[in-house]
Amino acid sequence: MMKISKIIAIVPAYNEEKIILSVLKELKKEVNEIVVIDDGSKDMTAELAEKEGVFVLKHLINLGQGASLKTGLEFALQKGADIIITFDADGQHKASEIKKIVKPIIEGECEVVLGSRFLENKSDIPQLRKFILKIATIFSKLSLGLEITDTHNGFRAFSRKAASLIDIKQAGMAHASEILQEIKKNNLSFKEVPVTIEYTSYSKGKGQSSLNALKILWDLLIQKLL
Amino acid sequence: MIIIQIILSIFIIFVVFNVISRYRKKEITAHEFIFWIFFWALVLTAIVYPRSTDKIAKIVGVSRGADLLVYLSIFALFFIVFRIFVKIEKTEKNIIKIIRKIAINEAKSGEEKDNIS
Numbered sequence: 001m002m003k004i005s006k007i008i009a010i011v012p013a014y015n016e017e018k019i020i021l022s023v024l025k026e027l028k029k030e031v032n033e034i035v036v037i038d039d040g041s042k043d044m045t046a047e048l049a050e051k052e053g054v055f056v057l058k059h060l061i062n063l064g065q066g067a068s069l070k071t072g073l074e075f076a077l078q079k080g081a082d083i084i085i086t087f088d089a090d091g092q093h094k095a096s097e098i099k100k101i102v103k104p105i106i107e108g109e110c111e112v113v114l115g116s117r118f119l120e121n122k123s124d125i126p127q128l129r130k131f132i133l134k135i136a137t138i139f140s141k142l143s144l145g146l147e148i149t150d151t152h153n154g155f156r157a158f159s160r161k162a163a164s165l166i167d168i169k170q171a172g173m174a175h176a177s178e179i180l181q182e183i184k185k186n187n188l189s190f191k192e193v194p195v196t197i198e199y200t201s202y203s204k205g206k207g208q209s210s211l212n213a214l215k216i217l218w219d220l221l222i223q224k225l226l
Numbered sequence: 227m228i229i230i231q232i233i234l235s236i237f238i239i240f241v242v243f244n245v246i247s248r249y250r251k252k253e254i255t256a257h258e259f260i261f262w263i264f265f266w267a268l269v270l271t272a273i274v275y276p277r278s279t280d281k282i283a284k285i286v287g288v289s290r291g292a293d294l295l296v297y298l299s300i301f302a303l304f305f306i307v308f309r310i311f312v313k314i315e316k317t318e319k320n321i322i323k324i325i326r327k328i329a330i331n332e333a334k335s336g337e338e339k340d341n342i343s
Contacts, residue, residue: 037329055337057329063322071326075333171322222315 005082007031007102010072012065013089017043019202024052026095027087035075036089037068045089055079065154066175070168077164084163088154092203097195101157110189111162114148115155119194126199132213140177144184148192152176155195162188173212174219227274234273242266 009031013020020036027034034054038046040062049056057071069086076084083102087093093115101113117123118133125133136151156179158166166182168175183190242263249259272279272291279291288294 055333057333059325059329061321061325063325067322067326071329074326075330078330169319171318 005102005106006033006080007083007085007098008033008035008076008079008081009085009087009098010035010037010069010076011087011089012037012039012068012072013041013045013049014039014062014065014068015041015043015045016089017041017045017048019091020045020048020089021052023087023089023091023095024049024054027098028052028054030095030098031085033076033079033081035072035079037072039063039065039068064171064175065173066168066178067171069175073158073163073166073168077160081163082160084158084160086154086156086158088203090203091200092197093155094196094198097155098157101155101193101195104191104193105157105159110191111159112183112188112190113157114150114190114192115153115195116148116150116192117153117195117197118149119192123197124199125197126204128210132210136177136213140180144180146180146184148180150192151180153195153197162186170219170223172215172219174216174223177216177220178223231273235270238266238270238273 007030009027011023011027011034013036016023024034024036034052035057036046036049036054037057038049038059040059046056046058055075057075059068059071072086073084083105085098085101087095087098097115101115104110104113117125133150133152137148140146140148140151152173154176162183165186165188166179168178168182170178182188245254245259245262245266248254249256254262272295276291279294280289281291283289283291283294286294288297
């Protein structure tokens, strides 16, 4: 069992001024430090987050969620994090579930914990989204041999060791598959934990279009080729 | 001579003058100069005597010189597009690195200011 750990949450955000404050307020209760990565937002996201007194890393231009996570991981490691949580800024994750997601790492059970919306069916998932995510799990089973029920969940926890080993090269949304590749490559132990995804009209509007799945496949293919 | 030959020949003469003036200004090396002059001389020959390219085409198994040129051009274009593609990927990666560095450094210096005040 680890002694009391420093838990840092990294929150990639792009144009989230409507919701960022409430997300950060909830998050503050659960973690030691928060790092918001403002990915070139055109609204007040960065200013609002700064007023909340959290670290704000500002990308001068929009680079994508993968690049934001990497910036956040690098900074959190420099800040001496023992456990790093990735948490979406659009309010679809529940901060109260952080306890659940860090527990396996604190207890030394594994290095990476992945949130899954499919382990317990508490989330009300749109049908098309369900279908595409199902295909993604088959894809990762075939290409990596990993049994994962939810490959594209932004709610994760990494031990310090895992965070320093995982290298995210994909700037865009393909980073989710890449993180799995890195887990496999570095032989990191991992566990899935059931989490709730709240599909609010806000998060649905802000989130990815299901067509983005094609873009993700393309990005992964290009990386293999070059 | 047909019109296309005249237009292309004038174009090549223009390009050759350009190459010469670049060489005079030392913008290209002697080797590059010789290469380009030789290259454009070849192109000019192919334009003025189109039949001459057929002989080369026959050697590699293509019936017409003009066809061979089209094949070679497409090949060259593909290669160039690939090179540019790789280069853009690389540039993008470098931009990401720079932006990340700036973001982290700014956050750190902001923090130090807070500590002093």
